[in-house]
Amino acid sequence: MMDELQAVETFLGGLLGKLQPAARRAAMRDIARELRRSQQTRIVAQQNPDGSRYAARKPRTKPGGKLRDKRGRIKRAAMFAKLRTARYLKTEADANGLAIGFAGRVARVARVHQLGETDRVAPGGVEYRYPARVLLGFTDAEREMIRDRLLQHLTK
Template sequence: MDAIAGLNHWLDQIALRLEPGQRRELMRRLAQGLRIRHRDRIKQQRDPDGYRFIPRKRNQIGRIKRQGALFQNIGKQLKTEYSPDHAAVGFGGRTALVAKVHQDGENIKPNKYAKATQYSIRKLVGFSKDDENWIQSEIQNFLFRQY
């Protein structure tokens, strides 16, 4: 969190020098770029640190209940939100609930008739060092184009 706090402080200093329209454009670019980076990483079955997702559990026979990769289409449902003061990337609706369960590794009942299941932690969204470097380079490129 120290790196994120430092990045926020750095962004605050830059934001003071930009007009609201310029800040909104910068936040839009950052949010959309991060959405694409998160979507691609989820499609590759990787967490922000670059590790592979923990695979699905097997049933009593030893087979995986659903074939294929986890979260095949969830990356398409990433949402962005931005204004002159902030940028956010995340999920909405039912997808947000599913993502939160996997992000935190919660113990929930998949439906009202099933027994509670412990889900493995699979970080879907988050910042890596590569993301922080990308953000810094995007801001620098934006500032060089503006001035």
């Protein structure tokens, strides 16, 4: 992830220096808003930045082979439904740069899934090594969008 950020910064750093601070701030805000939107749609589609699908949830069964009852049911809805909302997926932009990330307590959950770390399934429960599901990352289309938006702001 850091290599991707450094590549974008070296590519666009010279162009950003040519803008006035107010114009840079507007460009960063515009790019951050569009990046968040594209990250949200990719999370809805359950895809990593390279286009592969997220690893499926681990199937869980009772010792008798039945799925859990209503009380301990396993959610089969799309993962990260609340994480992708603007309430948790925050953007910050100023004349020096932009940041997109998760805010609050959900940042830990996002980090565990982003990096494929080990965490407790429930408070006091068993530990499980989650497969890496890259929530935030650059696709080729997003790199092109960043370049295009920056060029739009440069030609104004």
